[in-house]
Amino acid sequence: TQLLEQSPQFLSIQEGENLTVYCNSSSVFSSLQWYRQEPGEGPVLLVTVVTGGEVKKLKRLTFQFGDARKDSSLHITAAQPGDTGLYLCAPRSGNTPLVFGKGTRLSVIA
Amino acid sequence: EAQVTQNPRYLITVTGKKLTVTCSQNMNHEYMSWYRQDPGLGLRQIYYSMNVEVTDKGDVPEGYKVSRKEKRNFPLILESPSPNQTSLYFCASSLGVGTDTQYFGPGTRLTVL
Numbered sequence: 001t002q003l004l005e006q007s008p009q010f011l012s013i014q015e016g017e018n019l020t021v022y023c024n025s026s027s028v029f030s031s032l033q034w035y036r037q038e039p040g041e042g043p044v045l046l047v048t049v050v051t052g053g054e055v056k057k058l059k060r061l062t063f064q065f066g067d068a069r070k071d072s073s074l075h076i077t078a079a080q081p082g083d084t085g086l087y088l089c090a091p092r093s094g095n096t097p098l099v100f101g102k103g104t105r106l107s108v109i110a
Numbered sequence: 111e112a113q114v115t116q117n118p119r120y121l122i123t124v125t126g127k128k129l130t131v132t133c134s135q136n137m138n139h140e141y142m143s144w145y146r147q148d149p150g151l152g153l154r155q156i157y158y159s160m161n162v163e164v165t166d167k168g169d170v171p172e173g174y175k176v177s178r179k180e181k182r183n184f185p186l187i188l189e190s191p192s193p194n195q196t197s198l199y200f201c202a203s204s205l206g207v208g209t210d211t212q213y214f215g216p217g218t219r220l221t222v223l
Binding site: 030031033035040041042043044045048050088090092094096098099100101102103 | 114143145150151152153154155169200202207208209211212214215216217
């Protein structure tokens with residue numbers, strides 16, 4: 001089982017602040033997905049990154065896949081209370097089953 | 111509406127009483143899986159299925175069984191539940207494995223007394 005670390009584990013910020021969360025591993029991945037899970041619901045896919053160095057934007061969220069495809073970051077600009085949730089990364093190696101990181105629990109206070 | 115459904119959503123039971131959590135998807139997905147989510151441990155895969163009649167163990171399969179007799183259904187069976195199986199369970203499905211989106215059910219909160 002690959003070693004996968006998400007940081008920070010918990011983050012509590014004020015509305016309007018910027019933040020970055022990280023997903024790191026010692027393994028190289030073919031792709032990586034980010035999911036958000038809101039309280040009482042299942043995770044929902046935000047983005048899939050495939051190419052080393054790739055940057056994808058989803059409104060105020062910016063996702064980057066590391067050049068070596070071992071890590072990824074998620075940056076949120078001007079966070080809003082609706083961004084509150086558990087952010088999970090899920091790297092992929094070929095067609096192996098999905099493995100999730102433990103997640104970063106984000107709380108955005110109005 | 112494309113969705114993954116799970117039943118029941120909440121269940122309180124006692125040690126040793128067999129139970130089944132159902133999972134059904136209406137998207138004609140090949141791949142289905144079960145996860146449990148526990149504080150501090152994240153989402154851990156219990157079992158997965160690449161197609162009908164094909165099932166494989168995930169990271170934490172002990173104490174669980176699954177079956178995939180039809181493409182749309184993937185029930186999770188606890189033959190003799192124990193308190194350490196108290197958890198939040200999610201079923202998920204996707205078209206394939208690769209880069210495909212995993213669609214998750216709403217979750218089943220199980221308490222074993």
